[in-house]
Amino acid sequence: MHAPTQDPLQRERDHLAASRSALRAMREDVENLDLKDVTGTWVSAAVLQRQIDERIAALADFAHTPLFFGRLDYLHAISEELAEGGTGEQFYIGRRHVHDASGDPMVIDWRAPVSQPFYRATRTDPMDVERRRRFGYTGGELTAYEDEHLTDPAEADSASALLAAEIEKPRVGPMRDIVATIQPEQDEIVRADIGGTVCVQGAPGTGKTAVGLHRVAYLLYAHREKLARTGTLVIGPNSSFLSYIEQVLPALGELDVAQATVQQLVAHVEVRAEEPAEAARLKGDARMAEVLRRAVRAGITLPTEPCVVVRGSRRWRVPAYELVEIIEELSNREIRYGAAREALPQRIAHAVLLKMEQGGEAPDDRVQDAVARNAAVKAMVKECWPPVDPAKLVHRLLGDAEFLAACADGVLDAEEQAAILWAKPGRSVRTAPWTAADAVLVDEATDLVQRTSSLGHVVLDEAQDLSPMQYRAVGRRCSTGSATVLGDLAQGTTPWATASWQEALRHLGKPDSHVEELTKGFRVPEEVIAYASRLLPAIAPGLAPATSIRDLPDSLTVTHIPDDLACAVVEACRKALTHEGSTGLIAADARIPLYAAALAEAGLPHLSPGAETSADARLTLVPASLAKGLEYDYVVLDEPAAVIAGEPDERTGLRRLYVALTRAVSGLHVLHTEPLPDQLQR
Incomplete structure (x- = not known):
């Protein structure tokens, strides 16, 4: 130098x-x-x-x-x-x-x-x-x-x-761009052609999120006119994560990229409730797409009476068998329910025009449009192909056991049907509030009625946590465009977390996508990532352990505290704040109120995840459930056993712990009173 x-x-x-x-x-x-x-x-x-x-x-x-x-x-x-x-x-x-x-x-x-x-x-x-x-x-x-x-x-x-x-610059404020440090393997992904979908399996610290954002910036540069027409979208796991990354694209001069969570994409109904994990898992199962398809079309009926159209002094009769042929043909074409319903009166009117021509008249297109608006035709369409309100349809499906049984016959068994029904002891169907999984079903039904608009390119981050039905919801937003799918199978912490990228891409509608694996880390120190990787055989046995280019001696400290763990954790935070950069205190969600009070009593101001750090406020109190995707120079991790216990099963708990262990850029201090999991005691 x-x-x-x-x-x-x-x-x-x-x-x-x-x-x-x-x-x-x-x-x-x-x-x-x-x-x-x-x-x-x-x-x-x-x-x-x-x-x-x-x-x-x-x-x-x-x-x-x-x-x-x-x-x-x-x-x-x-x-x-x-x-x-x-x-x-x-x-x-x-x-x-x-x-x-x-x-x-x-x-x-x-x-x-x-x-x-x-x-x-x-x-x-x-x-x-x-x-x-x-x-x-x-x-x-x-x-x-x-x-x-x-x-x-x-x-x-x-x-x-x-x-x-x-x-290694200290992490103060929102996520920074990596434009000065992009590595060759990252650059290949960034500059991949817009015509195909790319899936990136990235270990913690490999920069997969930054790669995805820089790919958007590159595509907007190389294909600006096309994407200006079709639009781009970045989808993140939660609002805190989106707040953390929101400055990257503006720093690169790109201002017109929308950001949303999956829940914001499917906000057709107000979500006001949670439900058991098993019910949410079943509602997120890809089989629900067939159940909804049947439900949407359940109201279609075949006429038994002719349609008689009066024009002046003449009456034109379309017999029932012709109407049946028209309706069956539209139904078999599998076009959107709403589009078929719009086409049906025109098809009936066309049949009337043929009879007019046979009777010696010479009707034109204006006559056909007038016949399509005829009261008899409109009544026939309403009876045989009734309008569908997606939210009301899903409400009926989840609230009417007989209707659900008819639509789910051969798809869901009786026990599965009972698990997703709203009508349970102490809960009436009329007052049942919508859940997040219900909202995704409404989105599916909405698309069955009317096609969802497609964007030119979608970036989907933390994709491993999506259910098959959520993948379908995202896939609809890029059905005629491309996508960049980012995630880490080892960090899947939902009950419906994907088992393989091939399966996920199939649900997304992009089965032929290319999967790239990033294993070289640039953020997490080698000592820390090696420690966290001890969990991989239990949580993702098919993944190769990550390595890091950053060898920082003494970047990992593990301390057993016999008693008064909270006091020791607060002192560890105070010590971390003597270093330059940001500090994150990660704890099980149930212990967050405890530490909010302890930090206040100790005179240590703290922020919530997603809030911008500054020179005067560099400590963030992070619930373990919101730690994914975030990074801090120094991380203090409280009681790993509590993090594991906060999840519905041990494997999900170990995955949540893996996420928490890999948020540090310069140093990680793990403090515990209860025994560590066996994998970390080696």
Whole structure:
């Protein structure tokens, strides 16, 4: 690493200052656009103004965010097209494109083709790069640089100190982008083609969530016009998780990416209740799709009387057998219930028009539309193909034992039907509140009636916890688009957690998707991940243990506390806060009130998961059920036995513990009074 007083560093600082000035000029050019003489309607003017506002926001310069983080010196000239209009052999790589007044690039977007060697080039395959330079920053100021001469045989391979420093930066505030530290195996996933769905099985600390978010940013860059029409969506496990990741895409200049939980996607009814795990598991079973399909179509009946349409002085009669043929043909086509219902009056009207033509008349399309609106036709449609309200249908299905038995015949046995019925002792059907699993059933029924709109790309994180019916709900949102599926089978903590990615992808509607496995960790220290991996044979025997590039001695402490565990945990938090960065106290959900009171009494302010940490508030009290996906520099883990006991079975409890053990970036302190699980006592 070069000393910060050398002239080359000053030249890089000068380029940074010039780039910031250029970015400011780009923003001012947009701000100064005059829309007074723009022709068109007020709607088009409003749309244009919105686009300008978004462009201004995308050109924001954040003082503490490096404008560029690397430089590539090519051996040979790069084509003008590849270099986004630039000429020459030296390119600065950053979070967004910046050009000077002449249009020549001063910073190249990390997603541009010319930037790819920054992540992929090696000594064995330098990709025509002579030198790769990384920059170090402190508080937004460029303080150091580090060079790799990829074509110099005399220079030995060595680990990048700046890369390691960037990875190990303290975690204060929401999740950061990893644009400066993307590794080759991660970059391959980020830049995978939009045409296919990618599934990433990632061990803790391998950066799978960040990879998924950067993939969205890359796809928006490479396919902006297409995705601007079809839209993108990031789906996370809970609101705390979404709050934690929400700043990553804006930091990369992408502002139009929606975020939601699965529950928010299916919010057709108000969820106000919980139910036994077995009932929720059954409602999430893929077999419920067939039960609902039968329920939606249960009201279809075949007519026994003709349909008689009066037009002026003439009467036109469509016999019952023709009506039966029309209804059976529509039913056998398996098109959406609502679409078939809309087509039925037109089909009946067409049959009437044929009879009119046979009678010597010459009706046109306007006559057919009028016949389709005829009272007799409308009455026939209402009787034979009645309208369906999805919520009312599911309410009837779960509240009417006879209706459920008819729809579930041969699909669910009597015991399973009884488990999902609302009508139980002390609970009337009329007042039964909706549960989360019920809402997913309503979403399925809604799609059976009317097709759900599809997006261009969906990122599904923590996917291992979804039920088959939830996968179907997500799959409907990308039925004509692609998806990035992220998760870790070892972290599945729901009773319906998926057993394999092949099964999950089949329910998602993407059975031919490619599965990538990330096992090299960049976040969790080796000592910590090795300790947590002792649980893998019990919770996910088919997965390979993760490794870590970060070897931090003494990053793991396990302490047995004979008595007054709460006091020892609070003191461990106080000690962790003497280090720079964030601290998370993870405890079983039932023990959270205990520690909320203990921390308050000790004068240690704490935050809730998802709240943004700051210099004055760096301690977060985390229920074990919400720890998934979060990370802290230092983690204090209270009583593993209580974490396990808080789950319905031991395997799920061990998986929950595995999640809690793998949230630390720099240090993990486990404190316990009760015995540790056998796997951790080896």
